[in-house]
Amino acid sequence: MATTGGRLSAVTESLKIAATVRGRRLVGKLVEGSNILSFALDRIPNYPKPGDRLEAWAQDLEALATRLPKADHSFTPATRLAFTEAVAAIKHDLPLLSDQQVMARMASAMALARNAHTRLYLVRVRTQVRMLPIKVWWFSDGLRIVRTAPAYASLLGCRVTDIEGVDVRHARDIVAPAYAGNAGWVDYMSTYTLGSAELLSGYGITASPDRAVFGLADCAAPPRATLPAMPPAKTNSAVEAWWDLAPGMAVAGWPQVLGTATPPLYLRHPDKNYWQEYLSDSATLYVQYNRAAEIPDQSVAAFTKSVMAMFDAHPVKRFVLDLRLNTGGNQDIAKGLMETLAKRTQGMARFVITSRATFSAGISHAAYWRQFPDVKIVGELVGDSMDFWSEGGNLLLPNSGLAAHFANVPHSFSTAPCPPVNYCEEGSAPSLRPDVPTFLSWQQYIEKRDPSLEAIVGR
Known part of the structure; x- marks a missing residue:
């Protein structure tokens, strides 16, 4: 140089x-x-060493307010103004706010971009807050505890009724401003937020960032459980909430509510980005694509060949592509797979399964299949709109080290035109609203049933 x-x-x-x-x-x-x-x-500003926590947060807020709108292209004039005003209000209120309240309000300010990829990394992609010793999931009939730390195994299967007197669905609505995206994505992301003592405190649901009292029902445990915040376990690795539905996804000895029983088909290989199985009873070829990323022991190209070999080896009447757990990644690596599958399955019954966890690259693949009039979508609505901004990168705030993710590439998979920019990932598909809506109840889950696959093979 x-x-x-x-x-x-x-x-x-x-x-x-x-x-x-x-x-x-x-x-x-x-x-x-x-x-x-x-x-x-x-040039990144070189801030002086802060004199106290208020000055440290003020510098972080200044960095967020000045750098994010330049880097993130999803803002409109109206949402940029709303974001700027929200950050200014946080800065004004700093003397009255706890650290947890600052983080919560920063997350809500970023969500004003109304773009689900524009977000403050506190949970999921990077875990920066203390969590409770339980993992929860929204079923069609309520929030249930599906995994726990060993000392809290007696709470497995309990339905959560409230958090410190706040009805649990209302608690979900209170934390909803932390996330853009649709209602399904808020449900998905709220399972993290409702499981964090610090974020529950930041959003005013609990008084202390060190513990939370949960109301419980439909189980043998006492009706109130005081849950302590676990020690900090910060990580820059992604943690998916849906992993906690799968017994086979080991989490440091934490027991899972299904125990050692064989789970339904879609939860049998949570550690595999892509895999397939032939269902002889219904002459169905089932392909699950969980993550848009290649795995070391089998490239997507090699997997494509193995799927074609499965078609050759069996009489196939139905094809199912399961994208319900695909939260994204690199959409380009599977374009060849999708095109090959689309050609090979012409003339047979074809189905795509989606859910609230179908996000980003997962949505792009669902939109690709939606272009074919005969393809039926089964399950829940995907976790975002068909038009969004993604890619981008992270802005690290100077003192807290929190990562503010910005988005700078538009994706337009609806019939609406792309924004007037140099590059846009474009498609043209009708709505991704399911043709056959299905919702997983608690009873279906513990019976290890899959209402989406049942709806398909029963047709």
Whole structure:
């Protein structure tokens, strides 16, 4: 790398970089073969060491207010103004707020972008807050405890009625402003938030960030349980809430409500990004695609060949693509798989299963199949709209280290036109609302049934 008179240049075997300093920006081009990419980088402010926690939070809020609207392209003029005003209000109220309240209000401010990928990473992708020793899931008839720390195994299967006197559904509505996306995505994400002592405190549901009292019913446990916040276990690795439905997804010795029983088909391989099985009783080829990412021991290309071999080896009358647990990843790696499957399954009954956890790249694949008039969608509505902004990156706040995720690439899978930008991932499909709506009840779950697959093979 060389710098001369405000200019920077660098050359590797495959990449050339040439840039010029213009004021506080570095502007230039990346050249790789015939591909040329223009870029502009802003200098990150160097904040002085804060004198106390209020000054530390003030610097974080200043960084969020100035950097996020520049990096995130999903903002409209109206949502950008709402975000700016919300951050200013947090800064004004800082002397009155706990750390937990600051984080909660920052998350809610970012959600004002109305784009589910624009968010403050507190749970799921990065866990930055203390959690309770239970894991919960919304069934069609209520919130249930499906996994616990060993000392709280007696709570497995209990229905949560309230949290410190706040009806549990109302508690879900109180934390809902932390997330954009639709109601289903809020249900999915609220299972994390309602399981965090710190976030429950931040949103005013509990008084203390160190514990929460849960009301319980429909189980042998006492009707009130005081749950302590566990020690901090911060991680930058993704943790999916749906993993807690699957007994086979081991979580450091935490017991799961289904125990060692064989779970329904869709929960048998939570550790596999993609897999298949032939169901001889109904002549159905079932493919589950859980994560848009390749696995080391089988590329997507190799998996595609194995699926084609399964078609050749069996009489197939129905094809099922299960995307209900696909929260995203790299949509490009499976485009060939989807196109090959679409061609091979022409003329047979074809179904796609979706749910509230179908998100991002999962939605893009559902939209691809929706283009074919004969394909039926079964299950719950996907977790976001068909038009959204994603990709992007993270802005690390200078003192808390919290990551504010920004989005800068539009995806338009509905019939609406793309935004007027240089690049847009575009499709044109009708609504992803299920043709056959199904909802998993608690009784169906403990009986290890799958209402979505039952609706398909029973047709």
